[in-house]
Amino acid sequence: MPLTNQAKNQHLLWRAGFGPVVEELVDLSKFSPNQFYKGLVKASDKKPEYIDVADDYLKGLMLGIEEVGRQQKKEMPAEDKKMVRQKNREGVRSLNMYWMHEMVNSSAQLREKMSFFWHGHFACRNLNVFYQQGLLDAIRTNALGNFGDLLKAVSKSAAMLNFLNNQQNRKDHPNENFAREVMELFTLGRGNYTEHDVKEAARAFTGWGSNLKGEFMFRRFQHDDGSKTILSKTGNFDGDEVLDILLEQKQTARFISQKIYKFFVNETIDTEKSEWLADRFYKSNYDISGLMEDIFTSDWFYDEKNIGAKIKSPVELLVGIQRMLPMKLENEEALMLLQRVLGQMLFYPPNVAGWPGGKTWIDSSTLMMRMRIPLLINDADEMNVKPKDDDDQTMGRQNTMENKEERKSLKGFIPRRQMINANIDWSLYVKNFENTEKEKLVDSISKILLQTKSGVDNDLIKQYTDASGRESFIKTATLQIMSTPEYQLC
Amino acid sequence: MLIKRKEFIQIGSLATASMMLPKFLKAFEGQAMVPVGNKVVVILQLSGGNDGLNTVIPIRNDIYYRSRPRLGIEKTKALSLTDEVGLHPALTGFKELYDDGSLGIMNSVGYPNPDRSHFRSMDIWQTASQSTEYFTTGWVGRYLDAQCSGCDKPTQAIEIDDVLSLAMKGQNINGIAVKDPRRLYGTANEKFFRDVLKNHKNESGEKPVDYLYKTMAQTLSSADYIFQQSKLHPSSAEYPKTDLGNSMKTIASLIFSDINTKVYYVSLGSFDTHVNQEMQQQRLFTEMNEAVKAFVKDLKSNNRFNDVMLFTFSEFGRRVSQNASGGTDHGTANNMFLISGGLKQKGLINSLPDLNDLDEGDLKYKVDFKNVYATVLNKWLNADDKMILTNKYDHLNFI
Numbered sequence: 001m002p003l004t005n006q007a008k009n010q011h012l013l014w015r016a017g018f019g020p021v022v023e024e025l026v027d028l029s030k031f032s033p034n035q036f037y038k039g040l041v042k043a044s045d046k047k048p049e050y051i052d053v054a055d056d057y058l059k060g061l062m063l064g065i066e067e068v069g070r071q072q073k074k075e076m077p078a079e080d081k082k083m084v085r086q087k088n089r090e091g092v093r094s095l096n097m098y099w100m101h102e103m104v105n106s107s108a109q110l111r112e113k114m115s116f117f118w119h120g121h122f123a124c125r126n127l128n129v130f131y132q133q134g135l136l137d138a139i140r141t142n143a144l145g146n147f148g149d150l151l152k153a154v155s156k157s158a159a160m161l162n163f164l165n166n167q168q169n170r171k172d173h174p175n176e177n178f179a180r181e182v183m184e185l186f187t188l189g190r191g192n193y194t195e196h197d198v199k200e201a202a203r204a205f206t207g208w209g210s211n212l213k214g215e216f217m218f219r220r221f222q223h224d225d226g227s228k229t230i231l232s233k234t235g236n237f238d239g240d241e242v243l244d245i246l247l248e249q250k251q252t253a254r255f256i257s258q259k260i261y262k263f264f265v266n267e268t269i270d271t272e273k274s275e276w277l278a279d280r281f282y283k284s285n286y287d288i289s290g291l292m293e294d295i296f297t298s299d300w301f302y303d304e305k306n307i308g309a310k311i312k313s314p315v316e317l318l319v320g321i322q323r324m325l326p327m328k329l330e331n332e333e334a335l336m337l338l339q340r341v342l343g344q345m346l347f348y349p350p351n352v353a354g355w356p357g358g359k360t361w362i363d364s365s366t367l368m369m370r371m372r373i374p375l376l377i378n379d380a381d382e383m384n385v386k387p388k389d390d391d392d393q394t395m396g397r398q399n400t401m402e403n404k405e406e407r408k409s410l411k412g413f414i415p416r417r418q419m420i421n422a423n424i425d426w427s428l429y430v431k432n433f434e435n436t437e438k439e440k441l442v443d444s445i446s447k448i449l450l451q452t453k454s455g456v457d458n459d460l461i462k463q464y465t466d467a468s469g470r471e472s473f474i475k476t477a478t479l480q481i482m483s484t485p486e487y488q489l490c
Numbered sequence: 491m492l493i494k495r496k497e498f499i500q501i502g503s504l505a506t507a508s509m510m511l512p513k514f515l516k517a518f519e520g521q522a523m524v525p526v527g528n529k530v531v532v533i534l535q536l537s538g539g540n541d542g543l544n545t546v547i548p549i550r551n552d553i554y555y556r557s558r559p560r561l562g563i564e565k566t567k568a569l570s571l572t573d574e575v576g577l578h579p580a581l582t583g584f585k586e587l588y589d590d591g592s593l594g595i596m597n598s599v600g601y602p603n604p605d606r607s608h609f610r611s612m613d614i615w616q617t618a619s620q621s622t623e624y625f626t627t628g629w630v631g632r633y634l635d636a637q638c639s640g641c642d643k644p645t646q647a648i649e650i651d652d653v654l655s656l657a658m659k660g661q662n663i664n665g666i667a668v669k670d671p672r673r674l675y676g677t678a679n680e681k682f683f684r685d686v687l688k689n690h691k692n693e694s695g696e697k698p699v700d701y702l703y704k705t706m707a708q709t710l711s712s713a714d715y716i717f718q719q720s721k722l723h724p725s726s727a728e729y730p731k732t733d734l735g736n737s738m739k740t741i742a743s744l745i746f747s748d749i750n751t752k753v754y755y756v757s758l759g760s761f762d763t764h765v766n767q768e769m770q771q772q773r774l775f776t777e778m779n780e781a782v783k784a785f786v787k788d789l790k791s792n793n794r795f796n797d798v799m800l801f802t803f804s805e806f807g808r809r810v811s812q813n814a815s816g817g818t819d820h821g822t823a824n825n826m827f828l829i830s831g832g833l834k835q836k837g838l839i840n841s842l843p844d845l846n847d848l849d850e851g852d853l854k855y856k857v858d859f860k861n862v863y864a865t866v867l868n869k870w871l872n873a874d875d876k877m878i879l880t881n882k883y884d885h886l887n888f889i
Binding site: 308351385456483485 | 610651669686705706757759760815
């Protein structure tokens with residue numbers, strides 16, 4: 001049986017975005033996937049606004065330090081340092097919430113989804129909120145642009161340079177971390193360069209760093225301007241030239257195309273398809289929009305084996321639910337806790353290699369937690385799980401916090417039993433089914449919510465619904481269908 | 491056979507009676523214990539970077555006292571093991587174990603190119619990777635992969651927690667996290683999950699949906715299994731009423747049952763003592779000391795102490811010098827405690843770290859932690875350590 005437009009569009013919206021939003025449910029069967037894709041591209045056209053969540057106090061303080069620093073090399077007093085840490089932590093949390101809110105509400109779904117992919121590709125842990133906002137902006141601005149520009153912007157971001165220790169990479173005292181990860185994780189992939197290439201590239205990146213404000217700084221006196229040989233090219237290369245050499249390698253186009261195929265199409269790579277994509281990506285001089293168009297307008301993207309074949313990441317799951325069921329969250333802390341417990345907290349990737357994804361999202365604890373979320377947001381259940389300690393955040397102080405401010409800044413990191421307190425606005429969602437016959441309700445709810453043919457019997461769902469009224473029936477059926485293994489897939 | 495009403499309700503909340511009944515009956519029949527000789531490992535993770543120098547204290551070392559004018563623990567307060575070495579004053583039970591010949595102390599354990607981020611260094615310890623590698627599976631998880639392909643229940647490795655650590659995740663098989671066997675996945679929707687599972691026909695496929703159903707089936711059947719086992723020979727010993735005390739009691743109860751678990755994993759923290767180290771370490775060590783003491787006593791009175799190996803580790807030690815806030819900052823190499831009735835090497839297995847030979851104020855590692863893992867895997871668990879650790883590491887002699 002050929003797929004309906006509705007099924008294809010849902011597939012497109014889950015992969016090129018964070019799933020259908022309740023307002024567009026009526027359009028799903030009206031337009032073709034190509035029309036939908038054009039709409040997505042158009043909505044993502046505009047340059048994104050810079051997300052600035054940093055606290056004024058922090059801004060003042062950072063400027064202050066810079067002034068003081070210029071006049072006399074004075075250390076910040078311990079109290080201020082502590083305050084800076086707290087404010088940074090709060091800042092990164094706000095950034096997390098702000099961006100997740102954009103993923104839920106922005107019509108620029110393609111750009112946000114693409115940025116989300118790059119956020120995992122250029123994975124960076126950094127506790128400085130200024131640096132993190134700068135990196136996020138570089139990613140969102142270039143997400144659909146040119147990969148070379150993106151690579152350079154990220155490589156020159158204070159967040160990444162500091163995270164990968166390039167501040168310590170100096171002439172005669174090289175630190176290879178940055179150079180290694182640029183090759184292994186950002187461009188070529190393991191096995192496509194030698195240890196010698198890493199050593200030489202590290203020399204070329206000497207002197208790259210940032211100032212306190214997070215601006216890129218080239219420190220000429222720390223730079224090794226001698227001759228280097230990298231991937232059989234020899235010259236007095238600097239960092240920019242190394243990145244150019246890496247972009248000249250077709251392997252970079254291949255590596256990125258494969259990773260994008262795995263993320264957007266299917267965990268199992270179809271070599272023929274990914275090679276075709278890599279070819280065109282390379283020939284286009286790394287035009288990301290072109291690459292994505294190649295994918296989303298191809299016939300094979302809509303092959304049955306690609307639909308419902310992906311395990312949603314925790315962020316995709318949490319955002320997807322909120323797009324379908326618009327809700328006001330009184331307790332945003334709960335969203336942070338869910339991200340942590342499920343294993344994907346924005347701005348806190350496990351390491352520079354990012355989230356491995358796929359089956360690694362799932363273990364006994366995370367699967368059961370995922371399936372509890374619908375009842376949690378409906379306040380029929382209570383969060384009672386304790387996430388692991390994160391000492392990079394709490395500095396071991398979750399048990400001994402004296403002041404309220406510090407406690408506040410650690411929200412989402414210290415566990416407590418809690419209700420999510422979400423107020424779901426069901427009106428639009430319920431309205432969508434106003435012309436559906438009662439007998440067909442479960443079926444058409446399943447079709448909208450699930451990307452894979454449900455193994456769950458309609459009769460079983462019905463047993464767990466509140467049939468006292470049409471609206472309560474739709475609500476409870478929806479929550480139960482969202483509580484199935486099938487809903488974890490897209 | 492008497493079933494107490496209370497117990498029945500607890501079980502009923504976990505499972506529908508029809509699913510439970512056969513195993514449930516069996517649970518009350520079987521009084522036989524796992525034969526002596528079934529080796530078990532208990533891993534106690536000290537999260538946050540425990541200060542090793544104030545754990546195993548060089549009580550005659552001037553550099554130690556000079557580097558720590560405020561935090562150094564006086565010789566008279568430490569529990570002395572030898573003329574040179576003392577234990578933190580809270581570790582009275584560990585001192586008894588030392589005197590008893592069932593404590594081993596491995597000093598200067600670490601790895602090349604140490605990382606000072608908690609998260610990253612913990613990753614390295616949990617995955618047993620080099621510091622330049624990023625593994626997505628943990629060393630216990632890979633033990634499961636090697637040990638029990640085709641197992642119907644992933645209960646060979648149990649973590650006493652709500653969330654599963656990376657250490658416990660394999661390529662194909664994950665361990666299971668359980669905080670309280672009586673309340674595994676306490677959720678209002680449990681009956682629905684059971685019915686959804688029963689309703690699903692095809693578990694054997696290779697698609698992601700099959701993987702989800704397989705995980706779900708394993709989770710629910712493991713939950714039942716662990717719960718029954720924990721009721722089989724529940725420990726009647728006294729344990730301190732702390733988190734770790736409860737966890738150790740749960741572990742003991744499972745060890746006394748006939749569950750197939752080989753590895754237990756539990757964490758205590760946070761040892762990240764940048765400020766007010768004295769109070770914090772004292773508090774955590776008291777919790778650890780009381781819980782481990784009760785655990786060992788319990789094992790001994792049930793004749794299982796020779797079959798259980800408990801070891802501690804932390805993602806890193808701390809710097810030799812104290813900081814200005816009554817604490818210490820992130821360091822490198824650290825010590826590990828090994829506790830068992832079956833140790834081949836006892837007491838101080840190697841010498842204390844050389845405080846004259848530091849790397850920019852940090853201890854140099856002498857033993858790679860992967861050698862310890864290899865030893866435990868090979869000599870205690872009889873497993874293929876080379877495959878699990880993806881490298882050959884020499885075996886040590888404590889087992």
